[in-house]
Amino acid sequence: MAITTERILSSLEDERTAAQRGLSFKVLSARRQGLLAILTVEPSREGGKSSALDESLEGSKAVWFGETGGRGEVVVVDPERGEFTLRFVQGQLPDANDYMMLYPQDFLTPLIELWQDKNMRKKAAAVMRRGAREAVAEPRSLGNSFSVLRKRQAEAISLPLDRIGLLHGPPGTGKTFTIGAMIAYLLVRFRNSKVLITGPTNTAVDSALISADEWLARIGEDDLRVTMKRVGSRFETKKFRGRDHLLAKGIYEASLKVSMLELEEPSKTDIEKYVAWKEKIEAARANLKTDVATIAASSRVVAATTHTLFLHFDSFARPGGQRWHFAIADEASQIMLPAALMAASLAQCATFAGDPNQLAPIVQSNDPSVEAVLGKTAFDVFKDAPNVFLNEQSRMCAGVCDVVSHTFYEDRLVVCRKAKCEEEWRRGRSPWYLDGREIPRVLVDDRAGDATWSKKYNGKIRFQSAQLVSAYVNELLSSYVEADDILVLTPFRAQRALIRSMLGRDGRRDIRVSTVHRAQGSERKIVIFDPVDAGSPFLNSDTGGRLINVAASRAQAHLIILVGAADLRNPHLSAIAQRAKRLWDHKGDYSSPVRVRLPET
Numbered sequence: 001m002a003i004t005t006e007r008i009l010s011s012l013e014d015e016r017t018a019a020q021r022g023l024s025f026k027v028l029s030a031r032r033q034g035l036l037a038i039l040t041v042e043p044s045r046e047g048g049k050s051s052a053l054d055e056s057l058e059g060s061k062a063v064w065f066g067e068t069g070g071r072g073e074v075v076v077v078d079p080e081r082g083e084f085t086l087r088f089v090q091g092q093l094p095d096a097n098d099y100m101m102l103y104p105q106d107f108l109t110p111l112i113e114l115w116q117d118k119n120m121r122k123k124a125a126a127v128m129r130r131g132a133r134e135a136v137a138e139p140r141s142l143g144n145s146f147s148v149l150r151k152r153q154a155e156a157i158s159l160p161l162d163r164i165g166l167l168h169g170p171p172g173t174g175k176t177f178t179i180g181a182m183i184a185y186l187l188v189r190f191r192n193s194k195v196l197i198t199g200p201t202n203t204a205v206d207s208a209l210i211s212a213d214e215w216l217a218r219i220g221e222d223d224l225r226v227t228m229k230r231v232g233s234r235f236e237t238k239k240f241r242g243r244d245h246l247l248a249k250g251i252y253e254a255s256l257k258v259s260m261l262e263l264e265e266p267s268k269t270d271i272e273k274y275v276a277w278k279e280k281i282e283a284a285r286a287n288l289k290t291d292v293a294t295i296a297a298s299s300r301v302v303a304a305t306t307h308t309l310f311l312h313f314d315s316f317a318r319p320g321g322q323r324w325h326f327a328i329a330d331e332a333s334q335i336m337l338p339a340a341l342m343a344a345s346l347a348q349c350a351t352f353a354g355d356p357n358q359l360a361p362i363v364q365s366n367d368p369s370v371e372a373v374l375g376k377t378a379f380d381v382f383k384d385a386p387n388v389f390l391n392e393q394s395r396m397c398a399g400v401c402d403v404v405s406h407t408f409y410e411d412r413l414v415v416c417r418k419a420k421c422e423e424e425w426r427r428g429r430s431p432w433y434l435d436g437r438e439i440p441r442v443l444v445d446d447r448a449g450d451a452t453w454s455k456k457y458n459g460k461i462r463f464q465s466a467q468l469v470s471a472y473v474n475e476l477l478s479s480y481v482e483a484d485d486i487l488v489l490t491p492f493r494a495q496r497a498l499i500r501s502m503l504g505r506d507g508r509r510d511i512r513v514s515t516v517h518r519a520q521g522s523e524r525k526i527v528i529f530d531p532v533d534a535g536s537p538f539l540n541s542d543t544g545g546r547l548i549n550v551a552a553s554r555a556q557a558h559l560i561i562l563v564g565a566a567d568l569r570n571p572h573l574s575a576i577a578q579r580a581k582r583l584w585d586h587k588g589d590y591s592s593p594v595r596v597r598l599p600e601t
């Protein structure tokens with residue numbers, strides 16, 4: 001079925017309805033503490049969707065329905081204690097066994113309003129017909145200024161000259177580095193051009209802008225560095241140290257106050273003090289707002305998240321009566337099609353950079369027709385557009401790269417030849433040892449057992465694999481591995497909570513434990529991946545395959561995967577396990593492969 005503007009608008013509205021259905025929780029107890037209310041809760045499916053307790057719920061509106069009813073705003077979530085702390089509370093507190101609903105913040109309405117506007121909708125829809133139009137200029141030789149680029153990276157520099165261009169950047173291939181070079185090239189070659197940088201996350205936007213700044217410094221174009229600006233209040237201050245020219249006047253200084261306050265974060269055990277601190281952070285961030293229209297009109301390069309872009313779309317549409325010549329969207333594989341088209345409509349040419357084999361847009365609606373529209377990205381609808389696949393990566397060692405490339409990239413991804421020759425790179429990916437034996441580059445431990453549903457954690461957990469995680473962490477830290485070298489990943493928030501709790505009891509709170517969704521962009525020497533239930537339909541789907549890819553490709557030196565029999569029914573994990581057993585995880589000179597001991601029960 002063709003994707004029409006009517007289908008796009010109706011899908012967005014259906015998705016907003018699904019997102020606003022609310023999350024249901026059962027109240028176990030409630031108490032007041034000063035002006036705050038503290039509710040101990042457990043997830044429920046009563047009258048709404050179910051969700052694990054997670055910090056992402058902060059900012060949600062809470063409503064409960066007892067004899068009198070009441071409401072408030074979630075200001076703090078403490079997953080370990082199973083508590084919500086509410087402020088701005090109205091009405092009596094709920095009783096034990098009452099149900100409450102949480103309504104997360106609405107991020108879709110600004111985009112929906114743009115698609116409801118006839119003129120905006122027409123311009124966005126026209127982007128889908130750009131493929132047949134000629135490039136705005138011919139490629140030119142890059143010269144010595146860009147000689148450090150790898151072959152494919154150099155080819156990608158000219159992608160923005162096409163009306164639509166696609167940059168495929170698998171993990172560790174230098175996608176952000178290439179985007180920075182791309183922007184620098186455009187600014188130097190087209191002296192009157194304007195470039196819009198966008199992406200779904202603050203990290204993506206910050207990284208692309210800073211990469212461009214580094215490139216301009218590298219090629220001696222310092223006068224152009226001051227023509228670039230970041231819009232938005234959620235940038236990471238430390239990344240802009242020494243780069244305050246990328247922010248509007250006075251913003252960097254104001255952001256330092258936010259950074260200083262962040263260093264003063266108190267414990268959640270003193271909840272009143274913690275909330276007071278959080279409100280100070282909010283007030284300080286309010287001072288980071290800028291005049292978007294003025295910055296858009298006066299700057300040659302402006303960087304903003306898609307959310308900020310849609311909130312201030314009028315200010316971006318014709319800045320100072322000018323037009324955007326180039327739009328570059330990073331992490332575009334996570335930008336749903338309606339957002340990608342609307343962002344691209346602002347510029348003559350649009351380049352989408354990302355990895356369609358990794359994280360996809362999040363769609364909450366269960367309607368397949370909605371998923372068929374909002375689950376698509378620029379990589380799906382512009383398959384015939386000019387594109388470049390970056391094939392050399394320098395993050396993963398040879399073993400990890402091999403299983404990732406073989407399983408997810410048809411063996412097209414290889415270790416960068418230049419990186420392999422560098423002593424520092426090899427040293428950073430040198431193997432670790434347990435009991436004098438080298439840990440395999442890809443270790444698949446098949447003692448993880450089966451998943452169960454936990455009422456306490458409201459989700460799938462696997463106790464034995466959590467035990468394995470704890471055992472591996474303790475063994476590794478007892479040698480010369482540092483806590484910062486380890487990253488523990490799982491697709492399920494319930495399992496993350498269980499692993500955190502188990503590590504916390506061992507005094508290992510400094511180990512980072514994350515869901516896979518929140519790990520894209522990060523990397524560590526050693527990654528321990530617990531899929532929990534890879535035999536489920538969820539992880540056997542395209543989305544599940546992407547999550548497994550993200551988890552595996554975070555590892556620099558070692559990848560440890562914990563599996564049970566059911567997990568090996570997953571085609572991706574089965575392929576990794578078979579490849580690992582054949583090439584990377586074998587007995588060698590010993591009677592058995594390296595494995596940690598599970599605690600006796």
